[in-house]
Ligand SMILES: O=C(O)C1=C[C@@H](OP(=O)(O)O)[C@@H](O)[C@H](O)C1
């Protein structure tokens with residue numbers, strides 16, 4: 001598929017089908033770093049085809065080979081593209097590995113803050129300098145260091161990815177790590193996912209109050225299976241919510257998941273979507289009912305925010321949203337991007353301090369709508385379901401979905417969204 005726009009139409013408002021989702025990029029990215037740190041004792045199972053994961057796997061493979069052949073004497077430039085999670089995890093990983101690396105990414109990556117993580121790693125003893133702007137990638141990392149302390153304090157309210165990055169390397173630190181989380185912890189389920197996966201890989205921890213401790217210890221010989229991506233499932237829940245009738249089967253998803261985004265089942269129950277776990281997956285069914293819930297807190301599931309806000313806008317449901325603070329430093333400023341695009345159907349997302357209110361009083365359904373995507377996969381995927389309520393939806397830069405869900409458009413085509421005109 002070319003990197004051009006795509007046009008979606010869906011005249012028939014019924015959606016039926018089976019969609020096999022790719023693996024969770026969050027789980028995969030953790031599993032890959034754990035595999036690399038374990039020296040191959042831990043093996044990843046069901047690698048995702050998300051571009052961020054493929055990029056990370058390629059980098060870890062090539063840099064491990066380079067270390068083996070002593071070829072890292074020359075500083076290597078490592079370009080992580082738009083993958084924020086991988087950027088943060090690799091910063092900690094390369095700080096530990098011997099060798100010189102210039103770690104960089106897209107122009108947007110150079111605007112995504114990393115100072116909190118760099119400060120923490122420097123306190124541990126790591127040698128990291130900023131190649132351009134203080135506090136932001138690219139980073140010059142001179143890997144391998146003598147550990148200065150095992151006590152680190154870190155702010156918890158900007159990104160949980162900094163915390164995960166430190167936890168992933170903690171067991172390899174000679175003195176282990178005692179991580180004190182300052183203030184509120186955002187995206188908490190992602191930290192829980194990290195600790196659960198480390199545990200599967202044989203790494204024990206304690207978490208008491210604001211303190212997470214991991215001693216120096218060995219990884220076990222084991223495999224880490226990766227579940228399908230619950231964040232990706234959210235677009236199917238949105239499609240079901242906007243369809244007249246929907247019956248969908250998503251194989252491989254189970255009621256117990258390491259992914260906090262599995263909370264989409266509870267969120268979408270408010271929109272009449274039932275989730276039944278059987279046949280080795282989840283069955284979604286639409287059973288129309290009035291929407292009751294008025295307040296949605298997205299702090300623990302920020303990647304679902306766009307999906308849920310677009311569904312509310314399309315249904316004219318004037319809900320209130322909290323926990324959107326971190327959206328401004330993701331692939332784009334997602335709050336601004338949502339405000340711009342919802343504005344094209346007369347819906348406003350009004351910021352009042354930390355609370356956002358959806359105002360649908362001037363909402364209208366245009367004949368066609370052009371969706372700008374701001375190099376953000378979730379803008380493309382969250383707005384695509386609008387083709388069920390707007391006769392024609394054109395989505396800019398269709399390839400953007402590759403970051404986490406490369407088969408998204410093909411999957412839409414399977415259930416009758418079309419013609420998909422590249
Ligand atoms: O650790 C992870 O895999 C992720 C953590 C979250 O980021 P923040 O902790 O920055 O909110 C989430 O938005 C991102 O897509 C994936």
Ligand SMILES: C=C(OP(=O)(O)O)C(=O)O
Nearest residue numbers: 082083084085086303330
């Ligand atoms: C925020 C996201 O990813 P990352 O931070 O890894 O770029 C995302 O996938 O929504």
